[in-house]
Amino acid sequence: MVEVDRFLADKFQKEIDKLTQRCTQLERELERERRLFSGGPTVVFRWVAKEGWPVEYASPNVFNIFGYSDKDFMCGRVKFAEVIHEDDLERIRQEVIHYSNSGAANFEQHYRIVRPDGEVRWLYDYTVVVRDDAGVISHYEGYVQDVTERQRAEEEKQQLQEQLLHAQKMETIGVMAGGIAHDFNNLLTPIIGSIELLMGEISDKDHLKHLRNALLCARKAESLIRQILIFSRKLKEEKKVIRLERVIKEAVMFLRATLPATVKIELNCAEDSAAVLADPIQIQQVVMNLVTNAYHAVSSAKDGIIKVSLYQQDIEEPLECVYNKLVPGRYVVISVEDNGEGIDEGLISKIFEPFFTTRKVGDGSGLGLSVVHGIVGEHRGGIQVRSKLGSGAEFKIYFPATDEECTDIKAVSMSSIGRGENVVVVDDEPKVGEIAKEMLERSGYKVTFVKEANEAIDLFKKQDLEIDLLITDQTMPGTTGLALAKKFRKFRPGKPVIITSGYSDTLTHSVLEKNNIQGYITKPYSMADFISYVRDVLDREKARSL
Numbered sequence: 226m227v228e229v230d231r232f233l234a235d236k237f238q239k240e241i242d243k244l245t246q247r248c249t250q251l252e253r254e255l256e257r258e259r260r261l262f263s264g265g266p267t268v269v270f271r272w273v274a275k276e277g278w279p280v281e282y283a284s285p286n287v288f289n290i291f292g293y294s295d296k297d298f299m300c301g302r303v304k305f306a307e308v309i310h311e312d313d314l315e316r317i318r319q320e321v322i323h324y325s326n327s328g329a330a331n332f333e334q335h336y337r338i339v340r341p342d343g344e345v346r347w348l349y350d351y352t353v354v355v356r357d358d359a360g361v362i363s364h365y366e367g368y369v370q371d372v373t374e375r376q377r378a379e380e381e382k383q384q385l386q387e388q389l390l391h392a393q394k395m396e397t398i399g400v401m402a403g404g405i406a407h408d409f410n411n412l413l414t415p416i417i418g419s420i421e422l423l424m425g426e427i428s429d430k431d432h433l434k435h436l437r438n439a440l441l442c443a444r445k446a447e448s449l450i451r452q453i454l455i456f457s458r459k460l461k462e463e464k465k466v467i468r469l470e471r472v473i474k475e476a477v478m479f480l481r482a483t484l485p486a487t488v489k490i491e492l493n494c495a496e497d498s499a500a501v502l503a504d505p506i507q508i509q510q511v512v513m514n515l516v517t518n519a520y521h522a523v524s525s526a527k528d529g530i531i532k533v534s535l536y537q538q539d540i541e542e543p544l545e546c547v548y549n550k551l552v553p554g555r556y557v558v559i560s561v562e563d564n565g566e567g568i569d570e571g572l573i574s575k576i577f578e579p580f581f582t583t584r585k586v587g588d589g590s591g592l593g594l595s596v597v598h599g600i601v602g603e604h605r606g607g608i609q610v611r612s613k614l615g616s617g618a619e620f621k622i623y624f625p626a627t628d629e630e631c632t633d634i635k636a637v638s639m640s641s642i643g644r645g646e647n648v649v650v651v652d653d654e655p656k657v658g659e660i661a662k663e664m665l666e667r668s669g670y671k672v673t674f675v676k677e678a679n680e681a682i683d684l685f686k687k688q689d690l691e692i693d694l695l696i697t698d699q700t701m702p703g704t705t706g707l708a709l710a711k712k713f714r715k716f717r718p719g720k721p722v723i724i725t726s727g728y729s730d731t732l733t734h735s736v737l738e739k740n741n742i743q744g745y746i747t748k749p750y751s752m753a754d755f756i757s758y759v760r761d762v763l764d765r766e767k768a769r770s771l
């Protein structure tokens with residue numbers, strides 16, 4: 226009996242040992258599988274094919290990506306549909322229906338989930354469709370990876386590509402602008418000149434009105450070209466230490482004359498505001514662009530008022546501006562305020578983008594504010610905008626003040642007339658040359674106009690012909706104004722030269738100085754500017770030779 230018991234006990238023990246061994250083996254296998262599922266970046270899911278996709282199984286590494294544990298999902302506390310980003314959920318639902326109906330064995334999806342801490346992650350999901358014996362879908366098994374970093378890199382790449390495209394577009398505009406501006410300015414000079422000359426001769430009010438309109442349009446064309454040139458950084462800036470008061474007064478004077486009288490422009494300049502290092506032409510452009518915008522904003526209002534102010538301000542804390550922050554210091558501020566239609570808050574971040582406009586096609590190019598932004602940036606300044614839809618807008622432009630000494634700009638005056646000096650004008654565009662000749666002759670100069678450089682050289686050689694000044698175009702067939710000036714010097718040493726140009730990016734300040742050129746004037750020019758500039762150059766040279 227004891228023998229039998231021992232025999233049975235041994236047998237049981239052996240069976241128990243076998244089972245224990247098998248259990249350990251199974252546990253090891255299970256552990257290996259758990260490791261297989263949870264050691265890597267892929268989370269494994271088994272979803273029930275029901276509304277909300279309840280989770281039957283989630284691998285333990287689910288916490289790393291989702292912020293919920295496998296138990297949170299498996300006990301039904303969290304349904305899968307609840308973690309999908311609300312903007313993606315409907316799309317995902319539709320995609321699952323579509324793939325399921327199409328009979329696909331598997332499919333891929335991209336979507337976002339929201340973790341309990343609110344963080345959003347992008348996922349890549351490879352789903353296998355599981356069908357029962359009757360062929361009905363019972364489950365989905367998914368392999369899910371976090372691709373947030375990859376997605377971010379992709380978005381950055383796309384942004385960089387867009388920036389590159391934008392830069393290329395700007396470069397193309399720049400190259401085009403240079404060529405077009407040159408030709409356009411050559412057309413505009415005689416147009417503006419002829420109108421100005423005619424206006425001096427005509428007294429009929431109606432005729433004068435038409436001429437004034439024509440002049441206005443020509444000036445607009447001129448300003449558009451300047452905008453494009455500034456925008457594409459093709460205009461050389463000439464910074465000087467100046468006080469902004471005079472520059473702003475001149476710009477406002479011009480605007481008052483060109484904008485309809487129904488719009489009031491109030492000008493308030495604080496006395497003795499500090500000087501700034503700035504290009505007066507560019508500052509005028511800033512004021513013109515801001516006031517023009519303000520004019521458009523108030524044009525439909527009854528009591529439209531545009532207030533332009535200039536004052537000095539000391540900034541003690543870094544000042545937040547559009548696209549930059551200003552360091553503490555002394556600034557000179559130009560403020561342009563209107564009581565017009567205002568700007569939608571959501572659009573304020575867009576208005577400085579090139580080509581952004583809310584005006585009708587053909588009315589606005591959307592370059593005005595991007596030019597302002599470019600100019601202010603080059604002056605190391607800042608811009609602030611305050612506006613609400615329906616209650617006006619204020620643009621404040623900050624320019625850093627300087628302690629350097631002021632080099633004041635000379636007044637432009639029509640009284641600066643000629644004293645019978647002999648001027649040779651060279652321009653391959655007959656219309657431009659003829660207008661210049663007429664402007665000068667009317668102002669008391671004796672003028673010889675030639676179209677070709679060779680003809681001019683023949684004149685230089687005629688020793689009995691007195692020449693006090695050479696005014697030459699820069700870009701001419703086969704030669705340049707600079708080259709002609711060199712020849713002029715050989716025959717007429719000590720006599721001044723003015724170069725005129727529609728557009729030239731080779732003529733910098735230092736190039737002109739090195740070549741001993743006394744004056745440079747860009748086309749188109751107004752008669753007043755041209756005449757007073759010529760006078761200036763002649764007077765300066767005379768004073769030097771005394």
Ligand SMILES: Nc1ncnc2c1ncn2[C@@H]1O[C@H](COP(=O)(O)OP(=O)(O)OP(=O)(O)O)[C@@H](O)[C@H]1O
Nearest residue numbers: 518519522567576582583589590591592593594618
């Ligand atoms: N003072 C303002 N009041 C209301 N909206 C403004 C004002 N200034 C600018 N904006 C808005 O900003 C947009 C962009 O201005 P921006 O000067 O760059 O271009 P534009 O005036 O449309 O065209 P462009 O100046 O080239 O003729 C305008 O279309 C307008 O919607």
Ligand SMILES: [Mg+2]
Nearest residue numbers: 514518593594
């Ligand atoms: Mg504008």
